[in-house]
Amino acid sequence: MALPENGYGPARILWFCLGSISLALGAIGAVLPILPTTPFVILSAFAYGKSSPRLEQWLKDSPTFGPMIADWRAHGAIAPRYKRLAVGMMAAAFLLSLVLGVSGKVLIIQALCLSDAAAYVLSRPNGPR
Template identity: 50%
Template sequence: MRILWLIGGLLALAFGLVGVVLPLLPTVPFLLLAAFCFARSSERLHNWLLAHKSFGPMIEDWQRSGAIRPSAKRAATLSIAVVFGVSLVLGVKTTVLAIQAVVLSAVLFFIWTRPNG
């Protein structure tokens, strides 16, 4: 069973790292999932992730109080605005834009109602 948790953690970590550069793929939820999986499979990887200079504090903030740092909130908001702006420029259908607006607004609402880390 540990090998499955390890594979899940590695996949989540990979998606989280891709999410650092792709605006539509979230980083933190995948890092939280990776930490969860590593806690059940690899103490070494779990400790590495928690001690990571960039990722560790975000994970600890979330685990401690469900908090998201203001800088992460701003980065997420900017990414969402850019993605929606690109959709507008590309002339995406109105129904798709409406769905995108509702979903992205819900994401922003969730992010901005979390405590600051």
Template identity: 50%
Template structure:
């Protein structure tokens, strides 16, 4: 079972890393999921992730007070905005744009109502 948790953690972490450069994938939720999976698979992997210079602070901030750092909020906002602009440029159907706008607005409300680290 530990191997499955480790594999799920590795996949989640890879998706989080891809999310750094790909606006469609959110980084923080995948990193948090990786920490959850690593905690169940390997204390060594979990400790490594918590000590990581880039990913560790976001995990600690979330665990302590459900906080998201301002830089992460700004990056998420820019990413969401870019995705929506691309959808507009691609001239997606109005109903798709409406669904996307409602969903992305909900995500932004959630992110910006979290405390800051």
């Protein structure tokens, strides 16, 4: 389905909403270490690219978020600093679940999901030196 060049068709509105929600979660993740920032910012840039090229360009030009997007697009890369942060936060979330006494079934599912997510993040290249 092609997006309309002008106007605000349903697809553009949905992409815009996804981009905005994702960017909000990424911004929260920049302040609160519970959420990762990089994946949400990358998703925002992708969604804004489908809905609002102006907002996509704003993100790419951002001194905070632009380098993450550029590294991802050019190399599929996540900087080591962000890898450590993401994996650390995943571990903290799991430890919090342990401390709160979450049921064993949930802990197993959480451990599987978090370990898969961590493996993916750690398997990405570090980017150019």
